[in-house]
Amino acid sequence: MRCPYCQNEDTKVLDTTHDNRGIVRRRRECLSCHQRFTTLERPLLATPLIIKKDGTREEFDREKLLRGIRIACAKRPVPASAIERLVGEIETTLQRMGKAEVNSRVIGDMVIEGLRGLDHIAYIRYAIVYLQLGDLHAIRNEIDRLLSEESNNVKPQ
Structure with missing residues (x-):
């Protein structure tokens, strides 16, 4: 060194x-x-090519994924270490799949699930783009679904 x-x-x-x-x-x-x-x-293991929505293929870009998640988490109380951990988990999962190509939807689904557990506002920000929530009613339905899940997970004392 x-x-x-x-x-x-x-x-x-x-x-x-x-x-x-x-x-x-x-x-x-x-x-x-x-x-x-x-x-x-850190080990450099092979990551699959990402198949975009339009059919084009590109290399997995850890920094691009990190930027997208950071944007969703901007000005939220989400520690940088939690964002790094989520990106690391997604990258590791992709490497362990052992596939040459993976649809971008797979990565988006992993991000959505990860953000749902980290911060609901960051989740909604990401979901608006990823799930193509095109109007206020669609956004409200997603928020209502989150609130319903949250109230179902709260145990009475």
């Missing part, structure tokens, strides 16, 4: 930690300038 400060290639690992998403965090020290820095490693 090259030192980001002096570009020397001789570094030593001081500490290594693993998280549940398969990411390895290493604390390193340069043997030349003695500066310390952190590196993150």
